[in-house]
Amino acid sequence: MYSEGENRVSPLRLLLFILSVIYCTLVKVRAVLYKKSIFKQKRLPCRVISVGNLTVGGTGKTPITIYLAKMLAESGCKVAVVSRGYKGEYEKKGAVVSNGKEILIGPQQSGDEPFMMAARLKNIPVVVGHNRYKAGLSAIKNFKVDVILLDDGFQHIKLFRDIDILLLDHSNPFGNFHLIPRGILREPVESAKRADAFIITGSSSDSTAEPDMFKSISKSHAVFETYNSYYFFNAGKESRADWISFFKYEVSRDYVWLAGKKIVAFSGIAGNERFRKTIEEFKCEILDFFGFADHYYYSCDDTERISQSAKKLGAELVMTTEKDFTRMGGRFKFPVDLIVVGVNIHFKDGNTFKSFIMNKLVEKQPALSGS
Numbered sequence: 414m415y416s417e418g419e420n421r422v423s424p425l426r427l428l429l430f431i432l433s434v435i436y437c438t439l440v441k442v443r444a445v446l447y448k449k450s451i452f453k454q455k456r457l458p459c460r461v462i463s464v465g466n467l468t469v470g471g472t473g474k475t476p477i478t479i480y481l482a483k484m485l486a487e488s489g490c491k492v493a494v495v496s497r498g499y500k501g502e503y504e505k506k507g508a509v510v511s512n513g514k515e516i517l518i519g520p521q522q523s524g525d526e527p528f529m530m531a532a533r534l535k536n537i538p539v540v541v542g543h544n545r546y547k548a549g550l551s552a553i554k555n556f557k558v559d560v561i562l563l564d565d566g567f568q569h570i571k572l573f574r575d576i577d578i579l580l581l582d583h584s585n586p587f588g589n590f591h592l593i594p595r596g597i598l599r600e601p602v603e604s605a606k607r608a609d610a611f612i613i614t615g616s617s618s619d620s621t622a623e624p625d626m627f628k629s630i631s632k633s634h635a636v637f638e639t640y641n642s643y644y645f646f647n648a649g650k651e652s653r654a655d656w657i658s659f660f661k662y663e664v665s666r667d668y669v670w671l672a673g674k675k676i677v678a679f680s681g682i683a684g685n686e687r688f689r690k691t692i693e694e695f696k697c698e699i700l701d702f703f704g705f706a707d708h709y710y711y712s713c714d715d716t717e718r719i720s721q722s723a724k725k726l727g728a729e730l731v732m733t734t735e736k737d738f739t740r741m742g743g744r745f746k747f748p749v750d751l752i753v754v755g756v757n758i759h760f761k762d763g764n765t766f767k768s769f770i771m772n773k774l775v776e777k778q779p780a781l782s783g784s
Contacts (some may be wrong), residue, residue, distance in 0.1 A: 433595035465567025470683030493552035496564035497526040498541030507542025532660035579608035610635040656743030672696035680711030
């Protein structure tokens with residue numbers, strides 16, 4: 414999936430290519446059926462903004478969704494986040510994760526990303542469900558919202574959206590240009606034209622030129638760039654009953670003190686290697702690194718293995734991502750403190766992005782609250 418298209422032929426590579434062609438055909442047929450209204454889109458009685466991507470793996474959807482939700486709320490919109498709740502126990506039947514004031518279900522029920530958004534968002538409800546239309550109706554009925562923020566919704570074309578935002582990773586936007594399972598694309602590259610705007614994520618804060626690879630698909634689209642900064646909090650050595658409160662605490666961005674610290678780290682995200690490189694940028698000494706599958710839920714045996722490694726190697730700290738900390742459910746016991754690292758998104762031109770979103774919403778429905 415992640416190879417750069419070497420010419421070497423193998424039976425497995427050929428099989429994956431054939432499967433990706435079949436998958437591509439099905440995706441294109443589905444898109445045509447919706448375009449010709451043979452398959453009908455459903456519309457919610459409010460405005461819908463979709464945040465999504467073309468590839469499997471992380472492009473920063475969760476931080477962007479959090480950023481957008483806060484921006485809309487500060488602009489006077491009554492907003493709710495609707496997510497599929499991937500791998501959560503309530504994915505099929507749907508549930509309210511948060512009413513904006515308190516979290517009602519845990520990460521295993523809601524899925525890790527919706528739970529993390531619920532923990533980070535104040536006065537903004539989060540609802541999950543595989544049927545995003547029903548989840549949206551639930552949000553409207555229970556919380557009287559006028560804007561639904563659809564998390565990971567680019568492929569969910571059965572639900573009409575007023576604004577389609579597509580995230581593209583700066584360093585690897587299309588992988589090897591093959592669809593899954595031969596590559597990491599969920600749709601053909603030309604599907605990007607459905608979007609109203611592109612957000613190029615993960616670029617450096619001082620770059621100014623738009624990469625050439627985006628210019629061919631972005632001639633008639635708004636393009637925005639973001640870069641990341643990191644924060645962290647110290648979760649201590651072992652579980653505590655109020656572990657969710659860590660998401661509400663003031664976080665630190667002064668990671669200079671981490672330089673030279675001996676670290677045992679672990680993560681179960683799409684970009685495990687990227688997290689490892691981030692730790693290296695903190696100038697930590699990585700003694701051991703445990704990589705797990707994306708959306709992995711940790712058992713006591715897993716944390717015990719990590720704990721034993723930290724003890725054996727003389728680590729000064731254990732380190733993981735905020736998303737992984739969510740999936741641990743507060744259950745851990747380490748010989749040293751656990752440092753949890755999170756990501757903030759920054760727009761290079763946040764005012765222009767805000768104006769774009771608000772103007773688009775007004776175009777769709779003039780009676781926008783707070784406009």
